[in-house]
Amino acid sequence: MSHTYIRHAQALDVLVVGAGVVGTALALALGRQGFKVGLLERDHPAPFDPGAETDLRVFAINHASQRLFQSLGTWEAMVSRGVSPYEAMEVWDARSPGRIRFEAAEVGEADLGHIIENRVIQTVLWEALEGADVLRLCPASLAHLDVSGERVRASLDDGRVFEARLVVGADGARSRVRSLCGIGVDVTRYGQKAVVANVSTERPNPATAWQRFLPSGPLAFLPLADGRSSIVWSTDTESAEALLALDESSFCRELGAAFERRLGEVTATSARAAFPLAGSQAKHYVRSRIALVGDAAHTIHPLAGQGANLGLADVAELARVLAESAGRDPGDLRGLRAYERARRGENWVMMRAMEGFSGLFGSRLAPVELARGLGLNLADRLPAIKNGFLRRALEG
Ligand SMILES: Cc1cc2nc3c(=O)[nH]c(=O)nc-3n(C[C@H](O)[C@H](O)[C@H](O)COP(=O)(O)OP(=O)(O)OC[C@H]3O[C@@H](n4cnc5c(N)ncnc54)[C@H](O)[C@@H]3O)c2cc1C
The missing domain is CATH 3.50.50.60 (FAD/NAD(P)-binding domain)
Incomplete structure (x- = not known):
C-alpha cells in the first residue's frame, strides 16, 4: 500500500x-x-x-530501568532470553591503595543490577x-x-x-x-576509545562488576551469564588501536596484567571492537x-x-x-x-x-593520587557515604 x-x-x-x-x-x-x-x-x-x-554491546541495567521494563511487561521475556544479575561491585586504583567494594546485601537488595545484551x-x-x-x-x-x-x-x-x-x-x-x-x-571529545570484547578467565566471574582505574583510563569486567566477562577498556585512541591489532594470546596477556589477574589468566577472547568516546x-x-x-x-x-x-x-x-x-x-x-x-x-x-x-583518576599529581586513595578507602569504611552512593547508582 x-x-x-x-x-x-x-x-x-x-x-x-x-x-x-x-x-x-x-x-x-x-x-x-x-x-x-x-x-x-x-x-x-x-x-x-x-x-x-x-x-559485544551489553548494558549494566539499573533498578529504575528494570522497573520500566517491568511496567512495559517485557522484563520476564528478557530474563528468559538471558540476563546476568551482579551482586557486588569492586573499584580500585592502579596508582594508589584506593579500593571500594559494594555488596547488594549491604543495602538489603538481591542484586545491584543486571548485565543484558543489547540484542x-x-x-x-x-x-x-x-x-x-x-x-x-x-x-x-x-x-x-x-x-x-x-x-x-x-x-x-x-x-x-x-x-x-x-x-x-x-x-x-x-x-x-x-x-x-x-x-x-x-x-567534549575524550581522545579515548573503549575496546570491548567478551573474555574467558581461569576462574568464572562471580557475579561481580569490577572496575580498575589505570593511568590511561578505566577497565571494566562485567559478569556474563556463562561465567565469562564483558570488558570495556577505555584508553587513549592510539593504545586502543594497538590493543585491537594484537594477536589473541598477546591481547589476553595484556588484559590479564591490566586487570591484575583478579580472575586468574585471561584464557580466550571473542572478536574485539572499539568505540570513540x-x-x-x-x-x-x-x-x-x-x-x-x-x-x-x-x-x-x-x-x-x-x-x-x-x-x-x-x-x-x-x-x-x-x-x-x-x-x-x-x-x-x-x-x-x-x-x-x-x-x-x-x-x-x-x-x-x-x-x-x-579526570580525578587520570590525574598524575601526587596530592590528587593521595586524595584518590584516601577517598576510596574512606568511603569503603563509612557505610553511610557508601550506601548513599550505592542507592544513587541503583536508582539512577
Ligand atoms: C563502549 C560502550 C559501553 C557502554 N556500556 C553501557 C552500559 O553498560 N550501560 C549503559 O546503560 N549504557 C552503556 N553505554 C551507552 C549506550 O550504549 C547508549 O547510551 C545507548 O545504546 C543509546 O541508545 P539509543 O537508543 O539512544 O541510541 P542508539 O543505540 O544509537 O540507537 C539509535 C537508532 O537510530 C537509528 N537511526 C539513526 N539515524 C536514523 C535515521 N535517519 N532514520 C532512521 N533510523 C535512524 C539507528 O539505526 C539506531 O538503531 C555504552 C556505550 C559505549 C560506547
Whole structure:
C-alpha cells in the first residue's frame, strides 16, 4: 500500500525516529498509552539466534530501568532470553591503595543490577510492539522534517510521508532529527576509545562488576551469564588501536596484567571492537512538536555504564508527561518543556560527575593520587557515604 503514503501523508500522534533500546522502549510505552505511534528504523534488527556469540554491546541495567521494563511487561521475556544479575561491585586504583567494594546485601537488595545484551533488549521490545499496535517502519531512514503549525511532516528516503503531532529523535549520537531541527550540541571529545570484547578467565566471574582505574583510563569486567566477562577498556585512541591489532594470546596477556589477574589468566577472547568516546549534551531537548531522547540528547563516558539507563529515564519521564496530557496535543511545547526541565539538568550532572571522576583518576599529581586513595578507602569504611552512593547508582 506504499502508493497511498506517497499521495496522502499518513497521520500519527507520535513518530519516533530510531529503534535502539531507547526509541523502541518509548514507542512501546506510548503505544500502550493509546497514542497512534510510528517507529522508524534504518536497519532491520537481526533475528534473535540463541546460539550466536554474545553481543559485544551489553548494558549494566539499573533498578529504575528494570522497573520500566517491568511496567512495559517485557522484563520476564528478557530474563528468559538471558540476563546476568551482579551482586557486588569492586573499584580500585592502579596508582594508589584506593579500593571500594559494594555488596547488594549491604543495602538489603538481591542484586545491584543486571548485565543484558543489547540484542536481548531490542528483540524483546521489538516483538512486544506487535501487541501494542505500533506501526514499524523499517528499514527506512528519515530524510526531511517540516515543522509547521499543528503537525510535523516527515519524509522518508523511500518517498513515504507521515504527519505527526510530535516527532521524537531517538536516533543516536549523530541524530538527524536534531540536526534537521537546527538544535546545537556541546561535544567534549575524550581522545579515548573503549575496546570491548567478551573474555574467558581461569576462574568464572562471580557475579561481580569490577572496575580498575589505570593511568590511561578505566577497565571494566562485567559478569556474563556463562561465567565469562564483558570488558570495556577505555584508553587513549592510539593504545586502543594497538590493543585491537594484537594477536589473541598477546591481547589476553595484556588484559590479564591490566586487570591484575583478579580472575586468574585471561584464557580466550571473542572478536574485539572499539568505540570513540565523547560526552555530549544537546542545547535543547525540545522544540515545538520535537523532543530528543537517549543518545540523541546526551552521551556520557561509559565508565559508570549509565548511558542507556539515562536514556531509559528520559523515556519514563516523557511517557509520564505525555500520559498527563492525555486528550491534549502531545506536541504542545508546555508539556514538552516539563520533560526537558526534568531531564536535562539530571543528565548534565551525571555527565559532569563522570568527567570529574575520570579526570580525578587520570590525574598524575601526587596530592590528587593521595586524595584518590584516601577517598576510596574512606568511603569503603563509612557505610553511610557508601550506601548513599550505592542507592544513587541503583536508582539512577
Ligand atoms: C563502549 C560502550 C559501553 C557502554 N556500556 C553501557 C552500559 O553498560 N550501560 C549503559 O546503560 N549504557 C552503556 N553505554 C551507552 C549506550 O550504549 C547508549 O547510551 C545507548 O545504546 C543509546 O541508545 P539509543 O537508543 O539512544 O541510541 P542508539 O543505540 O544509537 O540507537 C539509535 C537508532 O537510530 C537509528 N537511526 C539513526 N539515524 C536514523 C535515521 N535517519 N532514520 C532512521 N533510523 C535512524 C539507528 O539505526 C539506531 O538503531 C555504552 C556505550 C559505549 C560506547
